[in-house]
Amino acid sequence: MIENFYIEEEIFRHPLTENILKRIPHKNIELIQNYADFFGRVKKPYLQKRNNLNAFIAQKKGQLVKSAPDAYGLSGEPHFYYIHAYNCIYECEYCYLQGHFNSPDLVFFVNHNEIIAEMQKVYDREIIKQEADKKIWFHAGEFSDSLALSHATNEISLYHNFFEINKRAMLELRTKSANINEILKLKPLPNIVTSFSLSPSQRAKKTDLKTPSTKHRILAMSKLQNSGHKVAIHLDPIVYEDNFQVAYQELFHELDQNLDLTKVEYISAGVVRFTKDVYAQVEKNYPQSDIHAAEMIKSFDGKVRYPRPMRRWMLSSIEDQLLKLKINTEKIYLCMED
């Protein structure tokens, strides 16, 4: 339930705005000129999202499509991301959004046609630079889950049109939700991949608060795969616990039972890490989390992580297990920092 919707006057009558208001329960609506005058202007405690969540409906200004960080996806091809929303309805204890916006309030952007026009420019510019077999990647879900509220935000079909025309453009929709109905309504395309972040069931129960269970996420993946849609897996963040190898073995077994793993587009794996500020927020917001009992150190780049040998050992344990499942090495992407 949204406490207050603050909507930019200019887009109050926008069809996507109307759909959001129709689908998301709320108490009040206020019209404003520009969301940036209010969002993030004061430090609003993150956990206030539990009982006082506001949302803005706005137009994204500035750079609409950005270059993705180096370690974003499979290497050798250009990666970009676009922003469809800020913040998330879920509450993962390790989430970097805790320290990012200074507000847990949601922002939904509705000027997707402008974002898509910008993507077209980026695509046209990049395609001439790349060899014929190379793709140009676009990612959604950098600052908000890309499917969790897709039934209300309704933008996926707009992006689908773009990718149907631009065959060498790849779209990755990152999610922790099981809300796949909007995708199931669309024709499967070889260049749209829905990637699910997964953790072993017990770990997800402990740390991925308010998200669908691992089981439900796997069932959603299975439905998508059976309908001809492409899926991928992010094993990120991997959190250490005494039985972590067994827990991942069970997760892979469950995946193997429900999916054709050989047809999964790619599997990435990364060990939990925090910037100093986000770690401080996690300590403040979740003081009882077992994440704080782990062997964390301040690493070479200032981020708080497990010690390097431990990170490498954890990732190679995961890799070994994946290789045993006959997953092609080229599809496994380990988020190593060196």
Place this chain on the structure above:
Amino acid sequence: MNKPLLVFAHPGEAAAFLEQTQKAKLDPTVYFPPAIQPLAGKLHTCSRYDVLITGEGIFSAMNKTLLAASQGVKYSSIINLGICAGLNSKLAINDFYKIRTVYAHNGNAPMFQSFPCHELNSDSEIKSADLMSTFDRVLEQAQAKELNIFAPLVDREAYGMAWAAKELNIEFMAYKLISDLPYQNGHEDEAQNICESIKEQSSLFSEKIYYEFQSKIAPYLDSKEHIQSTANNIKSDTYSQLIQNKDMHFTVSMSKALGKSLKKLELKGVDLEKVHLLADGLVKNYPDWRPKQRASELLKAISEMLNPFRTQLSKNLEELINLGLTPQIKDRINIKWDKDFEKRGFQINTWIENEEHRKQLVDAINSIDLEKFTQIQDGNL
């Protein structure tokens, strides 16, 4: 026991509290000080509560609170009680609120820093809302509408008191009664009338605040849960017992490390009885050690429990090094590596006085299986 400091901006807000002493014939040294003199800026002390009236505005509230709360008495909490304005039509005059987060607006823009308030167990009985402290009085509709996006309640002091509480590391709470609704004000004349009307009704507002305080807040301030939480989350009994153990001596930094480590052990689900056994063992087995040495050894043992992976890596590296070193060189060189294992490799410290020393060093370096050493540092156990 530490007591709370009740902070009011205006004498009118505090009136009912101060009059209670006379009305109910309460002992003025125990409950509230009697209202027999102008109170602004002065701290009035009783054994149960201290009362401060700060005067109007954020800066006055901050200065007076800082001064009063840093004069020797250690307060368990600073509690602001008073009236405020409501900024939207969902709010009503005489509604009483627990403040969740205090924000401020300097007249041109909101101030970034905010102060979340401490919560009492009773707070589920009281409605909660955010509050914005402003530099100037909010009397107009347009201003009220804009501020309402940040917080639905507005006053002129709480931010200063919250700031002071944060500086002094004392928990802060605020409870407010709505006295007026500026979003309804159309004209300036009408707005000015509101101020007069509030003054006229101040004793009624104060009585209502007093009633809410006595029935919904005061009982919980004395509750065990609150006392425990205000004792600055005083770690576990284990912590107190170890700090007070005469056979151990923890310096200030060691005490901090002990507190942090015990908390981590608890999060890990480790039975703290193990720590007591370790401490007892150190006292029994090392009667000649100094108390600080035992404390240091205990911290080391706890660290090993908390960092089993790094402990194991270090042991493996030590074993590998010891394999190749001769007894002659072992005493003469010191081999170190990055304890966090972020850097690969190792560092050797030694003193070379003659050709034999030089040869011993070369032999020592050659005796270390560097490939295996870096493999361990890469996590290949």
